[in-house]
Amino acid sequence: MSYLDDLFGLQDQTAIVSGGAGVIGTMMSAALLSAGARVTLWSRTQESVDAAVTKLATSPESADRVDGRRLDTGSETEVETALNKVIARFGSPDILINAVGGNFSKGPLVETDMEQFKQILHLNLVAGLMVPTKVVAAHWIKNQIRGAIINLTSMTSYNPLSGVWAYDAAKAGVLNLTMAAANEFAPHGIRVNAVAPGFFLGKQNRALLIDEKTGEHTARGKAIIEHTPFRRFGQVEELVGATLFLASNTAAGFVTGISIPVDGGYLAHNI
Ligand SMILES: NC(=O)c1ccc[n+]([C@@H]2O[C@H](COP(=O)([O-])OP(=O)(O)OC[C@H]3O[C@@H](n4cnc5c(N)ncnc54)[C@H](O)[C@@H]3O)[C@@H](O)[C@H]2O)c1
Numbered sequence: 413m414s415y416l417d418d419l420f421g422l423q424d425q426t427a428i429v430s431g432g433a434g435v436i437g438t439m440m441s442a443a444l445l446s447a448g449a450r451v452t453l454w455s456r457t458q459e460s461v462d463a464a465v466t467k468l469a470t471s472p473e474s475a476d477r478v479d480g481r482r483l484d485t486g487s488e489t490e491v492e493t494a495l496n497k498v499i500a501r502f503g504s505p506d507i508l509i510n511a512v513g514g515n516f517s518k519g520p521l522v523e524t525d526m527e528q529f530k531q532i533l534h535l536n537l538v539a540g541l542m543v544p545t546k547v548v549a550a551h552w553i554k555n556q557i558r559g560a561i562i563n564l565t566s567m568t569s570y571n572p573l574s575g576v577w578a579y580d581a582a583k584a585g586v587l588n589l590t591m592a593a594a595n596e597f598a599p600h601g602i603r604v605n606a607v608a609p610g611f612f613l614g615k616q617n618r619a620l621l622i623d624e625k626t627g628e629h630t631a632r633g634k635a636i637i638e639h640t641p642f643r644r645f646g647q648v649e650e651l652v653g654a655t656l657f658l659a660s661n662t663a664a665g666f667v668t669g670i671s672i673p674v675d676g677g678y679l680a681h682n683i
Pocket of ligand 1: 432455484510608
């Protein structure tokens, strides 16, 4: 095995990627597969699961190491059933990526639709973190498995974005829970970290950043680019390095409770 395989290789490891049919989840799944892992992706619709699995199964060998399942990751019973299916097919998971999440609301605080507010908290904190973490970590603790969790934080975890009240609160919560869970699980050898993407075009933020009619950046899209020293949105491939680093117990064996910004300098922006 080469030096880099030793450090970053994930041969004989099994990963669950919740939200694995999303823009970021699919790229992270592809990275884990390329590093040798078996990957199960979880998503909300069968159509999205099938499309992502087809995209990832680029050879008969990789097709043997990838599958997917339709479920609601906000449901404990569905996540428990899905975990048992992973164990039956690939063995106990070693890696959990929580990539369910997103935002679909923006406006003045006083006009906030409280039902949407709760839905966004639920999407990012309950379906996007708590339920899969609770179920998978319970399995790891019971079976003394030194697993690794990677959550998806955001620029809003550090500084609020205007008008996205629930998303601001939820992603600040994801960073907080990443650190809190890292403390709680450290005695079990379980690491909990996060990747904080800057701005990447996903299914749920596209309409906020690109004008569908003209294909041009919206005013918000322009403001973000102006605030990003690299003056562009990120390409999802640029999340691969941080993902593989955090997933590897060799490369990141003493790393827990951190969030790595991959943001073209957005958080370092000055005037
Ligand atoms: N795209 C960005 O610029 C960006 C930036 C920072 C953070 N993030 C975060 O990264 C994560 C992934 O973002 P993305 O852009 O790939 O989003 P996406 O919308 O492309 O993917 C999210 C996936 O989660 C699935 N999903 C939603 N609810 C679910 C549920 N209850 N059960 C199962 N699956 C469910 C969706 O079907 C979708 O496939 C999110 O947490 C997002 O907040 C994204």
